[in-house]
Amino acid sequence: EAQVTQNPRYLITVTGKKLTVTCSQNMNHEYMSWYRQDPGLGLRQIYYSMNVEVTDKGDVPEGYKVSRKEKRNFPLILESPSPNQTSLYFCASSSPGGNSPLHFGNGTRLTVT
Amino acid sequence: DQQVKQNSPSLSVQEGRISILNCDYTNSMFDYFLWYKKYPAEGPTFLISISSIKDKNEDGRFTVFLNKSAKHLSLHIVPSQPGDSAVYFCAASLGGTSYGKLTFGQGTILTVHP
Numbered sequence: 001e002a003q004v005t006q007n008p009r010y011l012i013t014v015t016g017k018k019l020t021v022t023c024s025q026n027m028n029h030e031y032m033s034w035y036r037q038d039p040g041l042g043l044r045q046i047y048y049s050m051n052v053e054v055t056d057k058g059d060v061p062e063g064y065k066v067s068r069k070e071k072r073n074f075p076l077i078l079e080s081p082s083p084n085q086t087s088l089y090f091c092a093s094s095s096p097g098g099n100s101p102l103h104f105g106n107g108t109r110l111t112v113t
Numbered sequence: 114d115q116q117v118k119q120n121s122p123s124l125s126v127q128e129g130r131i132s133i134l135n136c137d138y139t140n141s142m143f144d145y146f147l148w149y150k151k152y153p154a155e156g157p158t159f160l161i162s163i164s165s166i167k168d169k170n171e172d173g174r175f176t177v178f179l180n181k182s183a184k185h186l187s188l189h190i191v192p193s194q195p196g197d198s199a200v201y202f203c204a205a206s207l208g209g210t211s212y213g214k215l216t217f218g219q220g221t222i223l224t225v226h227p
Contacts, residue, residue, distance in 0.1 A: 004156070033214070042117070042202060043157070043218035058214070068196060101147060104156030113129050 002027045006091050006105035013081055014113055021108045023075045032074035033058065033093045034066065036087040037107075043090065049074055049098075075090070077091030081112040116140045117205050119218035126225050132190040134221050136203035139184065143205035147215065148177060148188050151200040160201075161188070193225045 008058045014020055025032065033048035035058075042065050045058030049068040063085055065077040074093075078085060092102040117138045126132045144165040145153075149157035163170040163177045165188070170177050176189045190197055200222050204215040 012225075035217075041115075042119075042219045043204075044217070045214060048214060049129075059216075092156075093181055101159035101162065104149075104158070106154065106156045 002078075003101070004091055004093055004103050004105035006057060006108050009106065010109045012111045012113065015082055016080050019078050019110075020046060021078075021089060021110070023076065023105060024072050025074075025091075025093040025103070026072065027093060027095070027103065028071065029093035030071070030096045032068065033102070034064070034074070034076050034090050035090045035092060035104075036060065037083045037090065039086050046089075077104070081110075085113050086110060086112050091111075107111075114139075116143075117203060117216050117218040119201075119203060121221050123222040123224070124218070126193045126223065128195055128227050129192045129220070129224055130139050132188075132223055132225065133191045134188040134190075134201050134203075134223065136186045136188075136218050137184060138186075138205050140205070140207075140216075141181075141184065142207055143216075145206045146177070146179060146186050147204045147205060147206075148175075149202045149217075150197075151202065151220070153215065157202060190223075193223075195225050195227050198223055198225050 007022045028086040031053045034046040035043040037043045047066040050057045077089045094102045145160040148160040150160045151157040179186045200220045202220045203218045
């Protein structure tokens, strides 16, 4: 089954404790990206990657890091999480060219206390 | 600055009637528009899209209308079904969906009553 898999689904952590949210897709998509969803703001892009070793900032990159060492994986790293990063996070992937829609994972609910 | 806006946080409709969800955008350079549907505890799923060279696109019960002069698009669902109850996001992009870069609206919660 074609899918984008995120882990964990739920995560509660404390301020400053480094964490990683993993994302993997099995559709051989070149493009991957991370979004966060907040009430009243919709989904906002954090980072995106056009291919292996090629990443760039989205609209709200502060406080986040990403890496793309393999085509299928695109982890999101919070080196020193803060309470304002409490949010619902989505990983997405798509194939290049034309207007291929984004395929989203099921989300990671992060709470930083 | 919210470039894509969905001004109705929620919409309630009776089963069998039409649901109309609205979306406004400010960036005239957007050339591709999409609607996504989201159920609780799931990621958004693609519903329907429209290129800026068209003013209407239809897929079964779902029709998207684009009015470029008004910078407005709408999603019509006819007839509405209880299973359509979800959050609907409109999204816009520049140059197709290059790099997976979409600008989303805030979302509208649709409730279809039996």
